[in-house]
Amino acid sequence: MTLDELQPRRVGKLRAISLHFIRRELHNRYLGSISGGVWALLQPLIQLVIYGFVWTYVFNMRLPGAGATPVAIVPFLALGVWPWNAFSEAVLRSATVIQDNAGLIGKVAFPRGALVFAASSASFLLHGVGFIVVVIASELLGVPLQLVHLPLALLAFTLLFVLALGFGYLFAAVQVFVRDTSQVLAQLLPLMMFTAPVLYSRDYLPERFRAWLGWNPFTFYPEYLRAELLGIGTVGIGAQLAALVLAFAVLALGYAVFRRLDARFEDFL
Amino acid sequence: MNTVRNEATVATGGADLLAVARDLGKSYPKVFRRRDRLRALGKLLVGIDDLDSVPVLRGVNLDVLRGESLGLIGENGAGKSTLLKLLTGVLTPTTGSVEVRGRVGALLELGAGFHPEYTGRDNVAMSAALYGLAADELREKLPQIIEFADIGRYVDEPVKHYSSGMVVRLGFAIVAALRPDLLITDEVLAVGDESFQKKCVRWMEDYLAHGGTLILVSHSMYHIQKLCRHALWLRQGEVAAAGDVFEVTQAYLAYHERKSVAAPDRGIIAAQGVEFHLLGLAANDLEQETPVFLNQGDTLRLTARVRSRDGRPPTVAFGIARVDGTAVYGVSSEMDGIAPQRLDAHTWVAEIVFDDLTLLPGAYTVKAHPMDTEGVRLFDTIERGIVVRGSTREFGLVRLHHRWNDAPAQVMAQNGADSASSSSS
Structure with missing residues (x-):
């Protein structure tokens, strides 16, 4: 057997392992409990209803060029909250996944990167389903969504996955050496959320602060999704390219760090 | 580090080497405080790999040919498990390289990698994926695995409900179905009930008979000798002896015999200030704890250095005994009227040579x-081990000078009366 013939076999093995890990991730998080499957669908809907209520009647937030009805505000929020949930959960879960599987790593040889990949994928799968549920719900409630742009939205979601995976590899590797990493992350992630237009629109900020949001790597995603699906605001081609380059740069960096530290995980777990 | 993981590399012809290790070493980093971890992280990130570490395995060379099983022996903490983990690819070597060509099956801790919350069937699927079995291969082998494990309806119960014996059955069944090129196993066959043990042994015999290769760690020399042609003795992380299974196991047993005699600490003896004490004993210039290997008919030279408190010349006695303690020969310088040589005011040296x-x-x-x-x-004792190699079928301790007479005339004359007078042997 030559090397070329071996390559597909290795890829096949990696795929099989990743699929198993993804299944376990999903199983552990939701599907293991009796109400799990239902809960996975119900939770985003309940969350959305609450957000809609609070934003409309408590904070009295108005969309640029739209009325203050819960119906209008809900998809606006959804396009910020779902990507964020997927992203932050993927990063947090990935960060501890190597440490959590120390037992397995110490006994069986397998490509450990699959664990990180599975943790991130599971988060995006779950919240991807939630996202689709929300889109359908909005459509049924009569909010005009530009569904022709849905493929573009899913592409942006995929790019966000690339970004999350990059951070995931990075923090998963660092966590093995510095155990406080995940705690620090849990503190920093909400900060990242509030400095990105997840729960608000950039227009609500005073003029001099608006440009600052551009430094947050997450800002691009809710703005792009809202522009494409709701037609609120625009995102320039420059920002799109920057997001693309950044996501793959983070993935390259994260994976490089992971590869470099991988061989020493056993010694420090 | 040119490590080739065991994923799916297959021998590329030529000599059918299954596992090769060259100058293989493993060190574990010393990490006690949080700062050590941070420093280690920083070093590794900039590509420096000289962490402050404790070596547990050093300079191991290993060649395992297909079909030639290897036994690993050594005391607890000698580095056997570390070597196995390096071979399975769980650990990455610190120095040197290790390469395994072909599929490795490991029976280290049976059920390692099983998740207690999942059913046996799920865990089998997971293990199979970790071993690199594709989904269709698994489908093909699943009935076989379930049949071999023979745990009935439990296969669809969570593994946490299993008895330890059932976990072992399932673990073994997976490896058995994989038919690995190289099977690495610790002393795990001593679990499970009688009938399952028999099944395992039968499988193992069949596996070995069909060209399977085994790396076995065991404290049972009987099993090592029965299953392996070669053995490797690890002592404090280094190879103490490697080669033919009988030589290595004998050397290992000899070492244990000597150790159990509990040799007194040399430092203590020196401090006691007795009249005479030994500074060292070398066999063929080798002053080592591990045995010296010789061939039958070689020259054995023993050199003892003695310290004399009062500067008086000592008498030096040498002795040879079999490992079980049976004395073979002993002689002293005084008996032969020889005086040891004086090196300085208090040190004397005596050397005895056994030619042939x-x-x-x-x-x-x-x-x-x-x-x-x-x-x-008599004041002090130092012992050293020697192992004499050879393939003679004579028995006893030493070869006595002997000759065979050809047709003694008087016997011929007596015409078969009493043959006991034959002077042979």
């Missing part, structure tokens, strides 16, 4: 004792 060594193959202990000038009081 007549010891039969086996493991022996050589000893040296310093005695007082008169050859009466």
Whole structure:
């Protein structure tokens, strides 16, 4: 057997392992409990209803060029909250996944990167389903969504996955050496959320602060999704390219760090 | 680090080497405080790999040919498990390289990697994926695995409900179905009930008969000798002996015999300030704890250095005994009227040479004792192990000088009366 013939076999093995890990991730998080499957669908809907209520009647937030009805505000929020949930959960879960599987790593040889990949994928799968549920719900409630742009939205979601995976590899590797990493992350992630237009629109900020949001790597995603699906605001081609380059740069960096530290995980777990 | 993981590399023809290790070493980093971890992280990130570490395995060379099983022996903490983990690819070597060509099956801790919350069937699927089995291969082998494990309806119960015996059955069944090129196993066959053990042994025999290769860690020399052709003895992370299974196991047993005699600490003896004590004993210039290997008919040279408190010349006695303690020969300088040589005011040296060594193959202990000038009081002992190699079928301890007479005339004359007078042997 030559090397070329071996390559597909290795890829096949990696795929099989990743699929198993993804299944376990999903199983552990939701599907293991009796109400799990239902809960996975119900939770985003309940969350959305609450957000809609609070934003409309408590904070009295108005969309640029739209009325203050819960119906209008809900998809606006959804396009910020779902990507964020997927992203932050993927990063947090990935960060501890190597440490959590120390037992397995110490006994069986397998490509450990699959664990990180599975943790991130599971988060995006779950919240991807939630996202689709929300889109359908909005459509049924009569909010005009530009569904022709849905493929573009899913592409942006995929790019966000690339970004999350990059951070995931990075923090998963660092966590093995510095155990406080995940705690620090849990503190920093909400900060990242509030400095990105997840729960608000950039227009609500005073003029001099608006440009600052551009430094947050997450800002691009809710703005792009809202522009494409709701037609609120625009995102320039420059920002799109920057997001693309950044996501793959983070993935390259994260994976490089992971590869470099991988061989020493056993010694420090 | 040019490590080739065991994923799916297959021998590329030529000599059918299954596992190769060259100058293989493993060190574990010393990490006690949080700062150590941070420093280690920083170093590794900039590509420096010289962490402050404790070596557990050093300079191991290993060649395992297809079909030639290897036994690993050594005391607890000698590095056997580390070596196995390096071979399975769980650990990455610190120095040197290790390469395994072909599929490796590991029976280290049976059920390692099983998740207690999942059913046996789920865990089988997971293990199979980790071993690199594709989904269709698994589908094909699943019935076989379930049949071999023979745990009935439990296969669809969570593994946490299993008895330890059932976990073992399932773990073994997976490896059995994989038919790995190289099977690495710890002493795990001693679990499970009688009938399952028999099943395992039958499978193992069949596996070995069909060209399977085994790396076995065991404290049972019987099993090592029965299943392996080669053995490797690890001592404090280094190879103490490697080669033919009988030689290595004998040397290992000899070492244990000597160790259990509990040799007194040399430092303590020196501090006691007795009249005479040994500074060292070398066999063929080698002053080592591990046995010295010789061939039948070689020259054995024993050199003892003695310190004399009062500067009086010592008498030095040398002895050879079989590992079980049976004395073979002993002699002292006083008996032969020889005086040890003086090196300085308080140090003396005596050397005895056995040319054309007549010891039969086996493991022996050589000893040296310093005695007082008169050859009466005995003060100290150092022992060394030697192993004599050879393939003779003679038995006993030494080859006695002998000859066979051809047709003794008087016997012929007596015409078969009493043949006991034959002077042979």
